[in-house]
Amino acid sequence: MPELPEVEITRRGFASRIAGARIEGLRLGQPLRWPLGIVADELVGRTVVQVRRRGKYLLLDLDQGVLLVHLGMSGRLRFDTMLPPPGRHDHADLQTTQGTLRLHDPRRFGALVWAAAADAGMAGKLLSTLGVEPLEPGFQPESFYQALGRRSAAIKQVLLAGDCVVGVGNIYACEALFQAGIRPTVRAARLSRPRVARLHAAIRDVLQQAIARGGSTLRDFAGVTGELGYFQLDAAVYGREGLPCKRCGTPIRKTAQGARSSYFCPCCQRF
DNA sequence: CTATGGACCTGAATGC
């Protein structure tokens, strides 16, 4: 489900409301992708200082340690003082003095991981391989060009790999490549400086537009209070196979790369 | 080191 915009929308929906809260308990449902890494009861009494985002991870900074949350493909968070009894797919309830943070995740590709510090243990391992944040000043055309120059894989797959730049998933990779006029199958290292500069700008633009629209609700994404996203209505190519390109009218094509679908306009993205 | 494919898991949509 969630790429950077959806994770950021989720973060904004509860960060200020949970800040300063004291943890009163943690109820766990079925196992998620990784074990929590601590006995749930040991979290009781700790305070949530702030909520940050790194790539598609949310980091709950506690007064002692950090809780890392990933939404996987189907994860969704709620935060409220009154929640219904946990259902079949509600796999974690972090109860605090200011409300309960509930992780709902039917496919269970998501995770809740504790670490003594953001660079320690499993959390440290997960975070250490991440690329540059696309919406922060460290994301620059020249360094992006240099990074892509070392990769011979298809540009779409390099974007999804998340080691050059983070947060770009299947929807926004397709959209950014369309906006930059680049075919998803081009090998990353073959892109010229000007084209990488276009892609750099397109990634930032697409992600910012998506955040402004509340993310994309394809089937079940919603923010922490249930609000839906609307970016999918603006999508130029994603999910539009056979429909006319919004720019030139040519039917959008769909192709497989790895196990993922790529959508592109064969006319606007010639090479 | 890089590139590729399988693995994890459930539910909805599609096809016979």
Place this chain on the structure above:
DNA sequence: TGCATTCAGGTCCATA
């Protein structure tokens, strides 16, 4: 109607 197959917003890991 029933059952099998395919696909879905992610990303780690083993293999070549």
